[in-house]
Structures are given as C-alpha cells and as structure tokens.
Amino acid sequence: MKKTGAQILLECLKREGVEVIFNYPGGAILPVNDELSRWDFKMILVRHEQGAVHAADGYARASGKAGVCIVTSGPGATNTVTGLATAFMDSVPVVVITGQVSTPLIGNDAFQEADIVGITRPCTKYNYLVTDVRDLATIVREAFYIAGSGRPGPVLVDLPKDIASGVTEFKYPQEVHIRGYQPTLDGHMQQIKRALNLMLKAHRPVIYAGGGVITAGAAQELTKIAEMLNIPVTTTLMGLGGFPGTHPLSLGMLGMHGTYRANMAVTDCDLLLAVGARFDDRVTGKIDAFAPKAEKIHIDIDPTSISKNVRVDVPIVGDCKRILSKMFALLQEEKGLDEHQRSLGPWHEQIEKWKNTHRLTYHQDEVIKPQYVIERIYEMTKGEAVITTEVGQNQMWTAQYYLFDHPRTLLTSGGLGTMGYGFPAAIGAQVAFPERTVIDIAGDGSIQMNIQELATAVQYKLPVKVAILNNGYLGMVRQWQELFYERRYSMTHIGNISPDFVKLAEAYGAMGLRATRPDEVVPVIREALRTPLPVLMDFVVEPEEGVYPMVPAGEAIDRMLLV
Amino acid sequence: MLHTINVLVENEFGVLARVAGLFSGRGFNIESLSVAETLDPKVSVMTIVTRGDDQVLEQITKQLNKLVCVIKVMDLVGKEYVAREMVLIKVAAKPETRAEILSIADIFRGKVVDVSPKSYTIEVTGDEEKIKAFLELLKPMGIKEMARTGRVALMRG
Numbered sequence: 001m002k003k004t005g006a007q008i009l010l011e012c013l014k015r016e017g018v019e020v021i022f023n024y025p026g027g028a029i030l031p032v033n034d035e036l037s038r039w040d041f042k043m044i045l046v047r048h049e050q051g052a053v054h055a056a057d058g059y060a061r062a063s064g065k066a067g068v069c070i071v072t073s074g075p076g077a078t079n080t081v082t083g084l085a086t087a088f089m090d091s092v093p094v095v096v097i098t099g100q101v102s103t104p105l106i107g108n109d110a111f112q113e114a115d116i117v118g119i120t121r122p123c124t125k126y127n128y129l130v131t132d133v134r135d136l137a138t139i140v141r142e143a144f145y146i147a148g149s150g151r152p153g154p155v156l157v158d159l160p161k162d163i164a165s166g167v168t169e170f171k172y173p174q175e176v177h178i179r180g181y182q183p184t185l186d187g188h189m190q191q192i193k194r195a196l197n198l199m200l201k202a203h204r205p206v207i208y209a210g211g212g213v214i215t216a217g218a219a220q221e222l223t224k225i226a227e228m229l230n231i232p233v234t235t236t237l238m239g240l241g242g243f244p245g246t247h248p249l250s251l252g253m254l255g256m257h258g259t260y261r262a263n264m265a266v267t268d269c270d271l272l273l274a275v276g277a278r279f280d281d282r283v284t285g286k287i288d289a290f291a292p293k294a295e296k297i298h299i300d301i302d303p304t305s306i307s308k309n310v311r312v313d314v315p316i317v318g319d320c321k322r323i324l325s326k327m328f329a330l331l332q333e334e335k336g337l338d339e340h341q342r343s344l345g346p347w348h349e350q351i352e353k354w355k356n357t358h359r360l361t362y363h364q365d366e367v368i369k370p371q372y373v374i375e376r377i378y379e380m381t382k383g384e385a386v387i388t389t390e391v392g393q394n395q396m397w398t399a400q401y402y403l404f405d406h407p408r409t410l411l412t413s414g415g416l417g418t419m420g421y422g423f424p425a426a427i428g429a430q431v432a433f434p435e436r437t438v439i440d441i442a443g444d445g446s447i448q449m450n451i452q453e454l455a456t457a458v459q460y461k462l463p464v465k466v467a468i469l470n471n472g473y474l475g476m477v478r479q480w481q482e483l484f485y486e487r488r489y490s491m492t493h494i495g496n497i498s499p500d501f502v503k504l505a506e507a508y509g510a511m512g513l514r515a516t517r518p519d520e521v522v523p524v525i526r527e528a529l530r531t532p533l534p535v536l537m538d539f540v541v542e543p544e545e546g547v548y549p550m551v552p553a554g555e556a557i558d559r560m561l562l563v
Numbered sequence: 564m565l566h567t568i569n570v571l572v573e574n575e576f577g578v579l580a581r582v583a584g585l586f587s588g589r590g591f592n593i594e595s596l597s598v599a600e601t602l603d604p605k606v607s608v609m610t611i612v613t614r615g616d617d618q619v620l621e622q623i624t625k626q627l628n629k630l631v632c633v634i635k636v637m638d639l640v641g642k643e644y645v646a647r648e649m650v651l652i653k654v655a656a657k658p659e660t661r662a663e664i665l666s667i668a669d670i671f672r673g674k675v676v677d678v679s680p681k682s683y684t685i686e687v688t689g690d691e692e693k694i695k696a697f698l699e700l701l702k703p704m705g706i707k708e709m710a711r712t713g714r715v716a717l718m719r720g
Contacts, residue, residue, distance in 0.1 A: 121581060122588050126631045129577075146631060180573060181631045304625040307618065 005133045005164040006035035009097065012140035013041070015172060018068050020044065020059060020431055022052040026072020027112060029099030031164035033070075044431060044460060047452040049076050051424040053083020053154075054450070057092045058425025061411045062386055063432040064217070066093040066147050073099040074112030077158070078119065082418060084154045085123040089415025090238060091215055093152040095143050102162035103131060117158050125153030133166035138173045145176045150183030151302040152215060183301060187318035192326050195273070195297040195314045200340060202271035204347045205231045206291075208254065208283075211238030211414065212276015212300060212320050214407040219243065221324035222275060228331050230341040232351055234262040236277050237399050238414040245403030246383070251351070252360075255283040256551045257396040260358035260560060263551070265351055266291050267558040274298045276320045279309040280415070281553075289556030299323050358549070358562055360400050368518050370394070370469040370541045373525075374401040377439060377467060380525050385437040386429045388412065388422040390446030392476035394469050396547040398441045420449025423466060427453055430462040437465070437529060444470040444498050447536075454508040457534035465528050465535045468501055471543045479546045483561070495543070505536035514538040565594065566620055567646055567716045570609040570627055571635040574600060578632045582609060585630065591615065591623050595648075595713030606634065610715045639716055646716040649688045651676070652698070655705035656683045664704055671697045682707060 003011065009032060013021070020042045025033040036043065046052040049071045056067025071080060077098040087094045101110040117129045126146050128139045136159075143155040199205060213222050213235075219242050226233050226249050233243045234251040243250060252259035254266055266272065272294040277283070284290040287309060298305075298312040299320055306315040316323055331337070362371040374397050377385070383403055388411040389395040395412055404410050411429060413421040426440040440447075447468050457464050469475075472495020481489050502512030511533045515524040521539065528535040549560035572578045579598060586593050594612040601608050613623060620638060627636045639646075654664055661683075668675060668685045671693065677684035687697050691714070698706070 117577065118580065121577075121584055178631060180634045302629070304622065304629055308622060311618075 001170055002167050003170040004031070004035070005136055005159065005166050006032045008133070008136050008168070008170050009140060009159065009164070010035055010039050010041075011170065012137055012172070013068065014039075016140075016144045017065070020068070022046055022055045022067070022069040022428070024049050024052055024071050024076060026076045026099060028073035028101055028161045029070060029076070029159075029164070031161060032097070032099070032159070042431070044427075044456065046424070047455050048450065049079035050083050050420065051427075051450050051453045051456065053080045053094060053096060054086065054418075054421050054424035055428035055431070055453075056094050056096075057083060057087045058388060058411050058428030059432045060092050060094055060428075061425070062408055062429035064408065066095055066144055067428060068095050068097070070097045071099070072112065073101055073116070074114045076112075077116035078114050080156075081120060081123065084120055084156065086413050086416045086418045086421055087154040088123045088125065090211065090413065091152050092154065093147040094154040095147050096154060096156045098156060098158050099164070100129070100158045100160040103160045104162070106160065116156065120156050124156050127156040127158070129158045130160065130163050133163050133168045136163065137171065141173050141176050142178060146178070146181060150181070184303070184317045185301070185319040185322055187299065187316040187323035187326065189326070191314055191316045192323060193330065195316060196327055196330055198271055198295055198297060198314065199229060199231070199273060200334070203343070204269045205229070205271040205273065205344070206251070206265050206269040207231050207233040207273045207275065208236070208266065208277055209233055209239040209242050209275045210236040210277025211242070213239055213242035216276060216301070216320040217407070218276070218321035218324050219407045221321055221328060223247070224328055225324055225331065228328070228337060230344050230348070231273070232265060232348070234258070234266060236280070236283055236414070237395075237412060239277065240399060240410045241404035241407045244405040246405055253399050255557060256285065256553070257400065257547050257549065258557065259360060259400070260549055260562070261351055261354035263549070263557040263560060264354045267556070268350075269294045272296045274300075274312070275324070276300060278305040281309075284309065285551045285555050285557040289558070361563060362545070364518060366518070368515060368521060368539055368541045370397050370471065370539070370545055371401050372518065373467060373469060373521055373539045373541065374398055374441065376521050376525055377441070378402045380522070380529065381437055381439070385409070385439050386411065386433065388426040388429065388438070388440045390422040390440070390442045391417045391419045392443055392446060392474070393479065393547050394441050394443045394446065396476070397469070419446035423447060423450050423464070424453045426464045426466070427457055427462055430464050431460070439465045439467060442466050442468050443475055444468055444472065444501075445474040445494055448498070451504070454505065454510055454534065454536075458509045461532070463532050463534060465537065467537045468539060469541050470498070470501070470538050471541050471545065472496075472498070473543060476547070478544070482544070482546070483550070484552070501536050501538040510534040510536060512536050512538065514540065516540045564614065564616070564640070566613050566615070567639045567644070567714060568611045568613060568624065568627070569637045569639065569716060570611060570633055571601070572607050572609060573632045573634065574605050574607040575632065578607070581630055581632055582627070585626055586613075589622070589626065591619065597713035597715055610713065612714050637718070639718065643719040644716050645719060646690055646714050647688050648691060648694055648712055648714050649686065650694050650698070650709060650711040651684060651686055652701060652706055653682050653684045653708040654701050655707055656681060660704050664701070667697070667700050673697070
C-alpha cells in the first residue's frame with residue numbers, strides 16, 4: 001500500500017510501541033504534524049525544544065521505554081542539542097525526529113536550515129539524514145533498535161520536508177541487521193569465573209555500582225549477589241536506586257560528594273567490583289589513588305568504558321543483568337558461603353567505624369537548611385516518589401539525603417550536568433506515570449533555565465511538584481568560589497533579581513507556595529502533595545550552606561573536606 | 564609508537580566525518596589516512612596511521628569498533644603486512660641534470676609520467692623510508708611540486 005513519508009514515520013512509531021510524542025511544530029515538519037492530527041498518539045506540546053528532549057529523556061528514564069520527540073528544522077533542531085548530549089552522556093534511549101528543508105535546498109543556506117546531522121554526530125549514538133522515502137521505514141526501525149540496545153543512547157533522524165510528503169510503497173522491515181553494530185551481551189564465562197574466584201578470596205571487597213545496573217534492569221541480581229557474599233555496595237550518582245539506599249550493606253554514594261564511609265571503603269578495599277559504571281572523574285578523583293590496593297573487576301556493556309581511565313584486572317564485557325545472573329547461578333553451587341561471610345566481619349566493623357566517625361550531617365537552626373527540606377520530602381513521600389533534580393547543590397543534597405530504594409526513581413543529569421534538565425524531565429516522568437508523585441528538586445538558578453515548561457505542565461494538567469531550594473546563589477559555583485577562589489563571588493549572586501516564584505507560578509496558572517521558616521516546610525510540602533495542580537514550592541534557605549563532604553577536584557577521594 | 568590500522572566501513576556519506584570526528588573529539592592523532600572502495604562497492608577500507616601507547620591504541624580500536632558504520636578494525640602492528648605509499652614529484656629538469664634524474668628514478672624503480680622542457684614528473688611507490696630517500700636525492704635538483712598519498716596496507720598471506 002502506498003503511503004507518504006509522514007504516514008510511514010507514524011506507522012513505524014506505532015509499531016515500535018510509541019505512545020507519547022513530545023512535539024514542537026514548525027515549517028519543515030508540517031507534513032508530519034498534519035498527519036499527526038489523524039493519529040491517537042498522546043501529544044505533548046512543549047514550550048522549547050530543549051524541554052522536549054529532556055521530557056522524552058525523563059519519560060525514558062522513568063519508564064525504561066524510548067522517549068520520542070518531533071521538532072522542526074534549523075533552530076528547532078539545534079535547540080535539541082543539549083538534550084541529546086545529556087541523554088548521550090547518561091545512556092538514555094531517545095529518538096529525535098527533526099524536520100529538514102527539502103532535499104533540493106539542502107546545502108543552500110535555506111531558511112531554517114541547519115546541518116543537524118553534522119552538528120549532532122558527536123552527541124548522538126547514531127544519526128540519519130533520510131534522502132529517499134523508500135529508506136525511511138528501515139531507518140526508523142534501526143533508530144529505535146540502536147537507541148534501545150547495547151549501551152542505550154539518543155538517535156536523531158533528520159527528515160526533509162519533501163521526503164515526509166513523498167509517496168512510496170510501504171513495507172515494514174521485520175528484522176534489523178546492522179553488520180557494524182552487534183553489542184556483546186553475554187559475558188565471557190571464563191572471566192566470570194575468574195571474577196568470582198577473586199570475590200570469594202577478598203577480605204575487604206566493595207561493589208561500585210553505576211547507572212548500567214539500572215539500565216540493564218539488574219538491581220535485583222546485584223542485591224542478591226551483595227547479600228550472598230556480604231559485600232558492601234556504593235553507587236554512583238547514576239546508580240542511586242540500583243541498590244536500595246536503606247539496605248544495611250549500602251555505603252551511599254561515592255566520589256566528590258560521596259559519604260565518608262564509601263570513599264574510605266573504596267580507598268582501602270582489596271577488591272573492587274565495578275558494575276555498569278565508568279570510573280568518571282567525579283567518582284575517582286585522583287586516578288592513581290583510586291582503590292589503589294584493590295584488584296579490579298569491571299562489568300560493562302561498553303568495551304570502551306573498560307580500561308579507559310583505570311586499568312582493570314578482570315574485564316567482562318556484556319549486559320550486567322546476564323552476567324550477574326550467571327554469577328548468581330555459580331554462587332548457588334558454592335559451599336562455605338557462611339564461613340566466607342563471617343570472615344568479612346572485621347571489614348564490616350571497620351566500615352561501621354567510618355560510618356560513625358563522619359555521618360552526613362547539618363545543623364538546623366532558625367533558617368531553613370536545604371538538607372532539612374530534602375529529608376522532609378523523603379519522609380513525606382515515604383521514599384516512593386520519582387525525584388528529578390537540576391544540577392549543582394540541589395542535586396548533590398538530593399543524592400545524599402533522599403535514600404533511593406528503587407531503580408528509575410532518581411532522574412538526574414549525571415554526565416553532562418545540565419541545569420534545566422530536572423523540570424522538563426519531571427514532566428516526562430509524570431506523563432509516563434500520571435498517578436505517581438513526581439518532584440523536581442531545584443535551585444533558584446537552574447529552575448529558571450527551563451521555567452517556560454510550566455505552561456506545558458499546566459496545559460496537560462500534570463501535577464509535577466518543584467521544590468526550589470532558594471539560596472539566592474548559583475550555589476555550587478559559589479561554593480567553589482568560597483573554597484578555591486577566596487570568596488570572590490563573581491557572577492553567582494542572583495538573589496536580588498530573581499522573580500517572585502509564587503507569583504510566577506500563579507501567573508502560569510500553577511500553584512505557588514513559600515516557606516521562609518523551618519516550621520513552614522512541612523505544611524508547604526503537605527499542601528503541595530495534596531493539590532492536583534503543578535506546584536512551585538519556594539523554600540528560602542540558608543544562602544551559604546555548602547555540600548559536604550567534598551573532595552577537591554583532582555584530589556584523592558579519601559582527602560575529603562568535612563563540614 | 565606508530566600503528567597502521569585498517570578499518571572496513573560502510574561506503575556511505577558521512578562515514579569519513581564520523582571517523583575523523585572520533586579522532587579529533589578524543590584527541591587521537593592521525594598521521595595519515597587513505598580511503599577507497601573495496602571489491603564490494605558497499606564497503607570502503609580506511610588505512611589510518613596513528614600514534615600512541617598501548618592504552619591509547621586500545622581505546623582507538625575500541626572506539627572505532629563502537630561506531631555503527633564500522634564493520635571491522637584491524638591493527639596491523641605485530642602482524643606481517645606490506646605497506647606502500649605513492650608520491651608524484653615534479654622536479655626541475657635542466658640540461659645538466661636530466662640524465663641524473665632519470666638514473667635516480669630508475670634506481671628507485673620510479674616511472675616518468677610527464678615530461679616538459681623544464682621538468683619531469685616522476686611516480687614512485689614504496690614504503691616511507693624509500694620515499695624519503697628518493698626525495699632527499701631529488702632535493703638538490705629542485706622539487707617544484709609534490710603530491711603524496713597516505714599509507715595503504717595489507718596483511719601478508
């Protein structure tokens with residue numbers, strides 16, 4: 001049957017199981033938007049294309065399904081770049097369809113033309129320019145396959161206007177075969193056995209778990225193995241929720257703002273099992289001093305992540321879930337596990353000592369402390385909310401004070417560190433789970449980076465809550481200036497010129513609430529959680545509160561600045 | 564250490580940009596690069612000469628393999644292989660040097676591919692050392708122009 005390019009595109013999206021499309025229309029994408037009016041996708045009109053990609057990303061992280069956006073050419077396409085780079089760094093499956101000027105005009109500096117395939121080559125997993133409508137179905141099929149498989153990532157499909165309105169016989173490709181793309185999923189059995197041997201011999205083992213555990217859906221397998229071998233687990237920012245934060249074996253997050261016990265344990269361990277993590281500089285600090293006494297095992301689906309920064313002794317390339325399952329099966333045949341568990345007693349005692357030496361702490365006096373707000377949100381949501389964050393202090397305090405027990409409940413821009421991510425991501429998560437509580441923990445700086453999406457939340461009646469930790473500063477930068485630039489607060493004070501967030505919320509048709517004293521925090525959160533509207537909560541907090549512990553950039557992670 | 568890497572890639576537009584972008588984006592070095600179609604018109608081969616220690620080379624090969632458009636990566640270091648480059652040299656030819664130029668070209672199994680009253684254009688193929696030696700010998704005669712390919716390589720046997 002003959003179909004237009006636009007029809008083929010939407011037919012392919014249907015067959016991929018796409019339900020939601022984040023969209024911003026424009027000239028070059030008009031044939032697709034016109035066709036969309038005849039389909040039953042849930043359409044979300046954002047207010048900025050960056051918001052569209054972050055929302056699709058939030059939708060994908062919360063649900064595990066690929067997020068989809070459709071935007072126009074030129075500025076519409078270039079506005080997606082930050083969203084794509086964010087999703088790329090954090091391995092999130094997002095498919096972005098951009099309109100493009102008609103093929104005869106490409107390269108002519110036409111109106112709203114941008115070489116978006118060229119621009120996004122380094123920040124997408126793969127991208128396509130469709131030059132023949134007959135290729136379109138295969139390209140869309142491949143795009144979803146590449147985005148969602150292996151180490152997931154964003155894929156962009158650039159669709160010229162004449163291709164979208166061109167007509168061809170529609171044939172749906174049943175299978176995808178890309179000869180240059182065949183991710184390794186099953187770990188090498190010999191390597192898995194070698195790894196287990198090391199794990200069973202270790203006296204001071206630590207598991208270092210990253211976002212790959214969540215992506216692979218391997219949280220349960222990880223927990224089982226940690227419990228069987230009695231190994232403490234620290235997670236990266238991206239790994240929070242991949243191992244229960246309230247579990248007795250949890251060390252909390254490691255790295256620059258990691259807990260004292262996590263950083264000390266990693267520095268002192270004799271075996272480090274890295275799972276779905278990539279030895280990022282915010283985790284390792286000074287690389288030579290990172291787990292210097294440990295034999296290192298590294299499980300990751302991306303071979304380029306292995307031995308990129310840190311040499312490992314036992315690399316295992318493959319899907320975390322499959323590999324951990326195999327380990328589990330082998331462990332079940334193992335005898336003497338009880339004895340092994342007991343032999344780790346001194347190690348656990350040492351960790352307990354570290355835990356009691358420097359706990360995460362703050363002092364709540366007459367001014368609201370940001371940590372206090374997050375602890376109250378944690379209690380009042382019983383740790384069951386989907387939390388997004390912006391980037392900076394708000395993000396780190398969330399990582400420290402909200403204990404994530406479940407995968408896919410913390411959505412945060414870990415790799416790229418994108419301010420303005422949290423709010424649109426929360427919108428995406430709320431679209432995926434209309435019944436769940438979704439809260440963006442924000443700063444007064446970062447919330448202003450995509451504040452326009454309040455209109456989206458209001459339009460679609462998405463009851464997203466935003467907790468603004470309003471300290472009047474670009475707080476994390478201010479903290480670095482305080483510590484490393486002799487308190488010269490260059491360009492970081494924004495307090496006197498920020499809008500009145502309560503009035504702003506009301507102007508958009510959302511609810512605005514404010515707390516200026518500690519005793520107002522709980523009532524504000526309660527009110528926000530009760531209302532079906534989107535809510536901006538403005539918590540006026542201690543202006544110069546810092547995030548601690550902190551490892552200065554480039555230092556060894558056991559050299560922490562404590563409160 | 565210098566490495567010669569043969570990379571089989573999909574013969575599509577944009578592939579060269581992906582490979583070159585990978586090298587520039589990650590700070591890897593390209594000493595030379597040559598690309599041509601293989602017997603299968605859907606596949607091209609790139610011969611890339613690059614430099615780095617073992618860890619860098621491990622990353623380069625892994626990163627290349629990760630590109631969707633890359634079918635196969637072969638680092639030829641440590642393997643038996645033949646490598647060749649070609650150079651076209653336009654050298655000034657005066658009555659007193661014409662004979663000498665021809666005899667040098669002959670020694671290097673070069674071929675005169677163009678002759679004019681004032682110059683010879685000579686084609687020479689060989690490994691880097693040979694081409695370097697040839698250029699050294701011709702330099703005193705006055706090299707007017709030169710065009711040189713990157714290295715191409717094949718495994719032996």
